[in-house]
Amino acid sequence: MPEVTAPYAPGTPCWVDLAAPDQQAAIDFYSGLFGWTGEVGPSETGGYAVCQFKGKPVAGIMAAIPMGGQPAPPTVWTTYLSSDDADATERAIDAAGGTVCMPVMDVMTLGRMCIATDPSGAAFGVWQPRDFPGAGIVNEHGAVIWNELNTTNQKAAAAFYERTLGIGTHPMEGAEGYFALSVGGRPVGGMQPMPAGVPEGVPSHWLTYFSVADTDETVATLQKAGGSTLKPPFDMVAGRMAVVQDPQGAPFAVINPKPMNES
Missing domain, CATH: 3.10.180.10 (2,3-Dihydroxybiphenyl 1,2-Dioxygenase, domain 1)
Structure with a gap:
């Protein structure tokens, strides 16, 4: 079913988000293309926009700004893989020859996350859900x-x-x-x-x-x-x-x- 009602099993892609130099322009573009709704979020979340489709979270869009002395993230869609223990996954990434680019951190009460690259250089995110499991709708037009x-x-x-x-x-x-x-x-x-x-x-x-x-x-x-x-x-x-x-x-x-x- 397009509506996601069960937790994502560990290893399953559960969320995607985009870092864009012009966040509002990106929100407007994807809303026009897919029928999403979204707006720049509150300051406590860095303005992160959780876009919705048919009332369900479908994807995130954030401003591509430098953080912690690092350059601005590239303008790409990032795939997040679900984990039941982000810290253990981070250790496994190190042990398996990957590179942790952003160490595990809490995202308020929503979950815990990190960003890494695999041995071939592909970047991906890890998401350990708490209050936010991930996309609430998939596998239909606009999702x-x-x-x-x-x-x-x-x-x-x-x-x-x-x-x-x-x-x-x-x-x-x-x-x-x-x-x-x-x-x-x-x-x-x-x-x-x-x-x-x-x-x-x-x-x-x-x-x-x-x-x-x-x-x-x-x-x-x-x-x-x-x-x-x-x-x-x-x-x-x-x-x-x-x-x-x-x-x-x-x-x-x-x-x-x-x-x-x-x-």
């Missing part, structure tokens, strides 16, 4: 439907996520060279070697997919709003998708998925 790791070292990445968060990896039927990331035997994301055509120098990364009712129409709307197309709409095994950028340069994918019973 996240898939999280995909594009990596320069598939073998090392698979071993890393298995060791740190218990995420399994197995070839995905009908998609040569593509791997499902699974938790408890259920696919929760995907992994593939860095795709052909990706510009040289692009690091390993997690790509967020948003479900849409019409991929071509969504891309046209995005372009009119100042976004750009990295890979125009095309048909693939899971549906019709495109890879795009918002007006501030954050890449993401949109897909109109095939019905579950369609081959």
